[in-house]
Amino acid sequence: xxxxxxxxxxxxxxxxxxxxxxxxxxxxxxxxxxxxxxxxxxxxxxxxxxxxxxxxxxxxxxxxxxxxxxxxxxxxxxxxxxxxxxxxxxxxxxxxxxxxxxxxxxxxxxxxxxxxxxxxxxxxxxxxxxxxxxxxxxxxxxxxxxxxxxxxxxxxxxxxxxxxxxxxxxxxxxxxxxxxxxxxxxxxxxxxxxxxxxxxxxxxxxxxxxxxxxxxxxxxxxxxxxxxxxxxxxxxxxxxxxxxxxxxxxxxxxxxxxxxxxxxxxxxxxxxxxxxxxxxxxxxxxxxxxxxxxxxxxxxxxxxxxxxxxxxxxxxxxxxxxxxxxxxxxxxxxxxxxxxxxxxxxxxxxxxxxxxxxxxx
Ligand code: DN4
Ligand code: BGC
Ligand code: ZN
Numbered sequence: 001x002x003x004x005x006x007x008x009x010x011x012x013x014x015x016x017x018x019x020x021x022x023x024x025x026x027x028x029x030x031x032x033x034x035x036x037x038x039x040x041x042x043x044x045x046x047x048x049x050x051x052x053x054x055x056x057x058x059x060x061x062x063x064x065x066x067x068x069x070x071x072x073x074x075x076x077x078x079x080x081x082x083x084x085x086x087x088x089x090x091x092x093x094x095x096x097x098x099x100x101x102x103x104x105x106x107x108x109x110x111x112x113x114x115x116x117x118x119x120x121x122x123x124x125x126x127x128x129x130x131x132x133x134x135x136x137x138x139x140x141x142x143x144x145x146x147x148x149x150x151x152x153x154x155x156x157x158x159x160x161x162x163x164x165x166x167x168x169x170x171x172x173x174x175x176x177x178x179x180x181x182x183x184x185x186x187x188x189x190x191x192x193x194x195x196x197x198x199x200x201x202x203x204x205x206x207x208x209x210x211x212x213x214x215x216x217x218x219x220x221x222x223x224x225x226x227x228x229x230x231x232x233x234x235x236x237x238x239x240x241x242x243x244x245x246x247x248x249x250x251x252x253x254x255x256x257x258x259x260x261x262x263x264x265x266x267x268x269x270x271x272x273x274x275x276x277x278x279x280x281x282x283x284x285x286x287x288x289x290x291x292x293x294x295x296x297x298x299x300x301x302x303x304x305x306x307x308x309x310x311x312x313x314x315x316x317x318x319x320x321x322x323x324x325x326x327x328x329x330x331x332x333x334x335x336x337x338x339x340x341x342x343x344x345x346x347x348x349x350x351x352x353x354x355x356x357x358x359x360x361x
Contacts, residue, residue, distance in 0.1 A: 001022045001023070001024065001025065002022070002023050002024070002025050002026065002131075003020065003021075003022055004020070004021055004022075004023055004064065004127045004128070004129070004130075005019070005020050005021075005127060005128045006018070006019075006021065006064050006065075006066075006126050006127025006128065006340070007064070007065045007066070007126040007127070007340060007343060007358075008021060008062040008063060008064050008065065009046050009047055009062065009063055009065050010056065010061060010062050010063070011046060011051070011054035011055050011056050011062075011063045011119075011120075012046070012049060012051055012052050012053070012054040012055060013049050014046065014047050014048055014049030014050075015047060015049075016047045016065065016343040016346045016347075017343065018340055018341050018343055021062070021064075023057075023060065023064065023123055024057065024058075024059065024060060025131070026123065026130055026131035026132060027131070027132070027133055028077070028131045028132040028133030028134070028136070029075075029077030029078055029079075029131060029133075030073060030075070030076055030077050030079050030082055030088075030131065030132050030133065030134055030137060031073070031074045031075040031077065031129060031130075031131050032071035032072065032073055032074065032088060032090070032129060032130055032131070032132060032137070033071055033072045033073075033074050033128065033129050033360075033361075034069055034070075034071045034125055034126075034127060034128055034129060034130065034360040035069075035070050035071050035072060035087075035146065035150075035359075035360060035361050036069065036070050036147075036149075036150040036357050036358065036359055036360065036361075037066045037068055037069045037125055037126045037150065037357070037358045037360065038068030038069070038150045038151070038153060038154065038355055038356070038357050038358075039068075039338075039345050039346065039355075039356040039357065039358065040067075040068060040154065040193075040355075041192075041277075042067065042119060043065055043066065043067075043118070043346060044346050044347070044349075046063075046065065046118075046119065047065075047343075047346040047347065048346075048347075050279070050280070051119075053120065054119055054120055055120055055121055056121070057121050057122055057123055058121065060123075063118065063119075063122075063123060063124065064118065064123035064124045064125075064126060064127055065118050065124050065126040066117070066118040066124035066125040066126030066127070066358075067092040067116060067117050067118040067119055067124050067125065067153060068125075068150060068153035068154060069089065069090055069124075069125035069126075069150065069153070070087060070088070070089050070140065070146070070149040070150045070152065071087070071088055071089075071090070071125070071129075071130070072085060072086070072087055072088070073085060073086045073087075073088060074129065077131075079134040080134075081134045081137075081139070082134060082137065082139065086139055086140075087139070087140035087143060087145070087146060087149060088137040088138060088139055088140060089137070089138045089140060089149060089152045089153065089312055089316070090117065090125055090130075090132055090136055090137055090138075091117075091136040091137070091138065091309055091312060092116050092117050092118075092119070092153065092306065093106040093107060093109070093114050093115070093116050093117075093306050094106065094114060094115045094116070094117070094122060094136065095109070095114055096109060096111060096112075096113030096114045096115075097113065098110040098111045098113065101113075101114055104308055104309060105308050106306075106308075107160055107305065107306035107307050107308050107311075116306075126340070126358065127360075128340075128360055136309075138152070138309060138312040138313060138316065140152070140316060141316060141320065142320055144323075144324075145316070145319060145320060145323060147331060147334075148319060148323055148330055148331050148333075148334065149316070149319065150334070150357055151193070151197070151315075151319055151330075151333060151334070151355065152312055152315045152316055152319060153312075153315075154193050154194055154197055154355070155197050155315035155318060155319055156307040156311040156312045156314075156315040157194065157197075157275070157304075157305075157306065157307050157311075158194070158197045158198050158201050158315070159201075159307060159311035159312075159314040159315050159318070160304060160306065160307030160308065160311045161198070161250075161273055161275065161304040162201055162205075163311070164273070164302065164304045165248070165271070165273065168271055168300050168302065169271075171269070171298065171300070172269040172298065174247075174269060180206050181205050181206035181207045182206050182208075183208075184206075184207050184208065184247040184248070185207065185208050185209075185210075185242075185244075185245065185246050185247050185248075185267075186199070186202040186203075186207040186208070186209045186210070186246070186247065186248040186249075186250065187209075187210045187211075187212055187233075187242060187246050187248075187249050187250070187262060188202070188209065188210070188211045188212070188249075188250045188251075188252065189212055189213075189249065189250065189251045189252060189253045189255075189258055189259070189262060189276070190211075190212075190213065190251070190252035190253045190276060191211055191212075191213045191217050191221055191232075191354075192252060192354065193333055193354050193355040194252045194275060194276075195211055195250075195252040196211065196224060196228075196230075196333055196354065197333075198250045198252065198275070199211045199228070199230045199250075200228045200230070200318075200322060201318065202248065202250070203228055203229050203230055204318075207247070207248065208231075209229070209230050209231070210230065210231040210232070210233050210241070210242075211225060211230050211231070211232055211233075212232070212233040212234070212235045212241075213234065213235070214234070214235060214236045214258070215234060215236060216234050217232060217234075218351070218352045220329075220332055220335065220352060220354070221354070223329055223332070224329050224332055224333065227325075227327075227328070227329050228322075235261075242262065242265045243265065245265060245266070245267040245270075246262060246265045246266055246267065246270060247266070247267050247269075247270050247271075248270065248271055248272075248273065249262045249263065249265075249266065249270070249271070249272045249273065250272075250273045250275060251272065251273065251274050251275060251276050252275050252276040253276045253278065253281075254276035254277045254278030254279075254281055255276075255278060255281045255282075256281055256282070256283060256284035257281075257282060257284035259272065259274070259284075260284050260286065260290065263290070263299075263301070264290070264293065266293075266297065266299050267297070268297045268298060269297065269298050269299075270297065270299055270300075271299065271300040271301070271302065272299070272300070272301045272302075273302060273303075273304060274301065274302065274303040274304070275303070275304060332354075333354045333355050334354070334355050334356075334357050335350075335352060335353045335354045335355060335356065336350070336353060336356045336357070337357055337358075337359045338356060338357070338358045338359070339358070339359070340358055340359075340360060345358065
């Protein structure tokens with residue numbers, strides 16, 4: 001047994017408490033001091049008791065929360081890859097034994113028997129220290145990323161989704177006649193952290209990229225848009241903004257009615273990438289005309305979840321580039337730092353919040 005100081009929930013019932021607990025030993029002998037953990041909708045859903053797929057580790061009546069983390073190696077144990085002082089990001093998903101899990105692609109697990117730290121059957125990283133095996137730790141290449149490398153986990157999802165985008169876009173020529181994406185339009189629904197990271201990635205590919213919500217947004221959000229060349233559109237007052245057509249819709253809202261509204265504006269060979277989840281959203285009907293549109297225009301709607309270790313590496317490269325641009329507002333995606341004792345972070349959300357982060361150091 002191992003003693004920890006951290007934040008736990010009882011999955012799938014919910015709740016969040018901070019304290020000292022005894023847990024089964026972690027697997028692995030690399031000891032990591034947690035520096036920061038991000039709070040996301042998954043954590044809040046678990047605390048609210050809304051995620052029925054969440055479950056506690058075997059023989060334990062609680063789960064240590066947290067799947068978005070960055071830490072510092074205190075003791076590399078038997079690892080040859082890490083040294084004391086290295087910054088590391090832990091991988092969320094741990095493989096089961098299906099064919100995809102066996103090749104390091106537990107993000108594409110084919111029987112659901114994988115585990116996820118802080119979510120399904122494995123303790124997470126919202127605690128002052130944890131142990132892991134070197135295989136599931138990704139080295140942060142640059143110490144100057146310490147204060148924003150906690151964004152690696154949400155960015156890794158985007159890197160995996162870009163891999164899926166590339167595969168699907170191969171069904172036709174997706175670039176313009178000049179061989180670039182310069183004439184192509186991407187619209188990202190939502191203005192949370194994932195929406196920004198998606199929009200920044202599509203803008204980097206050369207897409208003319210918009211981010212949209214059903215209301216206006218604060219100056220911090222507008223400034224980040226300006227810097228990363230993203231157009232913000234309040235679609236509640238500017239319905240016509242997208243009438244000229246969209247090539248890629250990325251949804252981070254999980255709202256069926258909104259998704260359909262944007263789906264109906266897709267160009268030939270266009271696609272909708274579903275990423276946001278909201279089991280409580282109002283239903284919305286798909287009509288025969290919607291089906292015809294999908295067929296006649298070769299449209300694709302697909303979902304994407306999680307990511308492989310390679311995507312964490314790609315996420316770190318992206319974040320390093322975005323973060324080192326002169327006057328980069330990347331760190332402004334982190335809008336609040338909380339103490340571990342302040343569990344109200346799971347139940348309250350300030351409208352100007354993009355990403356809330358718990359500081360453990
Ligand atoms: P978030 O910060 O809650 O972002 C959701 C965004 O959607 C917010 O900006 C919402 O705005 C916006 N939104 C809600 N309803 C609408 C609507 N009708 N029209 C336009 N915008 C709307 O969450 P996040 O950015 O951390 O994550 C985005 C989603 O991805 C969440 O549903 C996560 O559960 C999901 N996710 C999936 C994976 C995975 O598949 C990983 C991480 C997250 P407002 O309501 O705040 O104004 O691996
Ligand atoms: C994490 C993913 C995980 C998913 C489970 C997300 O918040 O980023 O890694 O697979 O939750 O629903
Ligand atoms: Zn998350």
